[in-house]
Amino acid sequence: MEQLLAFLGENIRFIYLLILMVFLGIEVISHVPSVLHTPLMSGANAIHGVVIVGAIIVMGKAEPDNYLALVLGFISVILGTLNVVGGFVVTDRMLEMFKKKKK
Amino acid sequence: MEKYILDIIYLIGSVTFILGLKMLSHPDSARKGNLIAAFGMTIAILGAIFLEGGIGNHLWIFGGILIGTVVGWIAAKRVKMTAMPQMVSLFNGMGGACAAVISIVEYTKHDFSHGGAAMVGIIMAGLIIGTVSFTGSMIAFGKLNGNIGDKVFPGQKFINLVILLAAVGLATYLSMQPMADNMLLYVVLGIAVLYGVMFVMPIGGADMPVVISLLNSFTGVAAAFAGFVYNNQVMLTGGILVGSAGTILTILMCKAMNRSLFNVIAGAFGTAGGASGGDKQQGTVKEISAPDAAVLLAYSKKVFIVPGYGLAVAQAQHICHELEKLLEEKGVEVKYAIHPVAGRMPGHMNVLLAEADVPYDKLLEMEDANSEMPNTDVSIIIGANDVVNPAARHDQSSPIYGMPILDVDKSANVIIMKRSMAAGYAGIDNELFYYPNNRMLFGDAKASLQKLVTEVKAL
Numbered sequence: 001m002e003q004l005l006a007f008l009g010e011n012i013r014f015i016y017l018l019i020l021m022v023f024l025g026i027e028v029i030s031h032v033p034s035v036l037h038t039p040l041m042s043g044a045n046a047i048h049g050v051v052i053v054g055a056i057i058v059m060g061k062a063e064p065d066n067y068l069a070l071v072l073g074f075i076s077v078i079l080g081t082l083n084v085v086g087g088f089v090v091t092d093r094m095l096e097m098f099k100k101k102k103k
Numbered sequence: 104m105e106k107y108i109l110d111i112i113y114l115i116g117s118v119t120f121i122l123g124l125k126m127l128s129h130p131d132s133a134r135k136g137n138l139i140a141a142f143g144m145t146i147a148i149l150g151a152i153f154l155e156g157g158i159g160n161h162l163w164i165f166g167g168i169l170i171g172t173v174v175g176w177i178a179a180k181r182v183k184m185t186a187m188p189q190m191v192s193l194f195n196g197m198g199g200a201c202a203a204v205i206s207i208v209e210y211t212k213h214d215f216s217h218g219g220a221a222m223v224g225i226i227m228a229g230l231i232i233g234t235v236s237f238t239g240s241m242i243a244f245g246k247l248n249g250n251i252g253d254k255v256f257p258g259q260k261f262i263n264l265v266i267l268l269a270a271v272g273l274a275t276y277l278s279m280q281p282m283a284d285n286m287l288l289y290v291v292l293g294i295a296v297l298y299g300v301m302f303v304m305p306i307g308g309a310d311m312p313v314v315i316s317l318l319n320s321f322t323g324v325a326a327a328f329a330g331f332v333y334n335n336q337v338m339l340t341g342g343i344l345v346g347s348a349g350t351i352l353t354i355l356m357c358k359a360m361n362r363s364l365f366n367v368i369a370g371a372f373g374t375a376g377g378a379s380g381g382d383k384q385q386g387t388v389k390e391i392s393a394p395d396a397a398v399l400l401a402y403s404k405k406v407f408i409v410p411g412y413g414l415a416v417a418q419a420q421h422i423c424h425e426l427e428k429l430l431e432e433k434g435v436e437v438k439y440a441i442h443p444v445a446g447r448m449p450g451h452m453n454v455l456l457a458e459a460d461v462p463y464d465k466l467l468e469m470e471d472a473n474s475e476m477p478n479t480d481v482s483i484i485i486g487a488n489d490v491v492n493p494a495a496r497h498d499q500s501s502p503i504y505g506m507p508i509l510d511v512d513k514s515a516n517v518i519i520m521k522r523s524m525a526a527g528y529a530g531i532d533n534e535l536f537y538y539p540n541n542r543m544l545f546g547d548a549k550a551s552l553q554k555l556v557t558e559v560k561a562l
Binding site: 003004007011014017018021022023024025026028029030031032033034035036037038039040041042043044045046047048049050051052053054055056057058059060061062068069070072073074075076077078079080081082083084085086087088089090091092093094095096097 | 116120121123124125127128129130133134136137138140141144147148151152155157158159160161163164166167168170171172174175176178179180182184187188190191193194195197198200201202204205207208209211212219220221222312315316319320322323325326327329330331332333334335336337338339340341342343344345346347348349350351352355356359441443448449450451453454455457458468
């Protein structure tokens, strides 16, 4: 119990950030026309690709003799990049269709 | 010095994500919003590579990014508009897998000096959520692609619950006493893989968009957990933002179908349907020939086109637009009635019709379309079924009861273009087929539309 409290105390700034972000996420999304649900989901999908940053840290800090970390790190960089690049490009393609047509 | 610059870069990254999401929720700014978020992502990635302390293996990192970029770019550019939902699911799965792999590496380092049990718990949570998101997305991909059917067996919900509890229990145990041996870690991984599969398996294909949206928010949460492990703000903010926004979006999607999230997850859409449909509704089905349909259309004042998944499958959006233009030239007012969940994803039809250059203002949302239905001469239904089934209004035993529908039956005439009398995605009979003001035009949507165009031209 004490350990848990200490953990919360040490990370209190992160926890604030976390809670504020939860409310911000709800606020930002709440009035979306249903037409935009799919592109929005796809855009959000690309944004969580930020996990690539973690993959870069894993890969970058893998010691040369730690083959597990090297291999997994490499795989995770590829996976993360796929998520980011694919996500943004697909979203852009969807939104391209929404551009205003000349009447 | 470098540390501060990096912090500022991560801050900018976080702000672009928030701005990007905000702009994505409005049609005019959506595309720009996506680009802004992409820009933020790029600088965050570059910052991580060059400014994060103690990063080596640059060649490996660039190699991985290169492979991912080329493959992701080509896949995203090549995918057909109809296969968009699968693609989103696939990319979401990649993100989930990435978070899971990171968690594995972090655990196997066995460096729990800061954070102790709570830190192991967070690593475990990232592993489980990321893995479930990965396998779940792959199953969703398979279902949308038509490779995997719905599988339901008795006691499934109970078994799923047991699997989930097993994963959480083991993870908690590992957090309390981290072990030098990695065996249990892989057991947790295996259980999480199984749970992802079992979680999505029983859910009907028509509900996949909701599931993908939910798994999308899962991946966001997994990314945030990974951010916690590295004390990395941009991962934390980006992940949590998607986690909460994704959850709200999931609920909004459920609302558009007038169903609760619990109801969707509990599954059984399209499985209970077969029984309740059946032969209650019998009557005569009237057919109409293409020339007759053409005359009916050309001499109408007001026509609604109601597109559905059939239009997407047949790739008939261009020919559909051509018919619309021809009718307009003859002085007919033609509009499109778009049901929020027509097709396989909300907004699917809008994207498809926009591709065929149909002006945006011709697409009416459900409420607006319904208020105009009573003074409409003809509604043409192209490859849609469940979203126009009047059973949703009055038949309490119907699995789609309560779902808002397009009231096409209130227009003077209805023409349904369909390949056969087969049931729609929810697997239920459509009583609209037997209504006195309805006529069927059998055939592939594209072929039928082509015939109509020729006939209208000849008039």
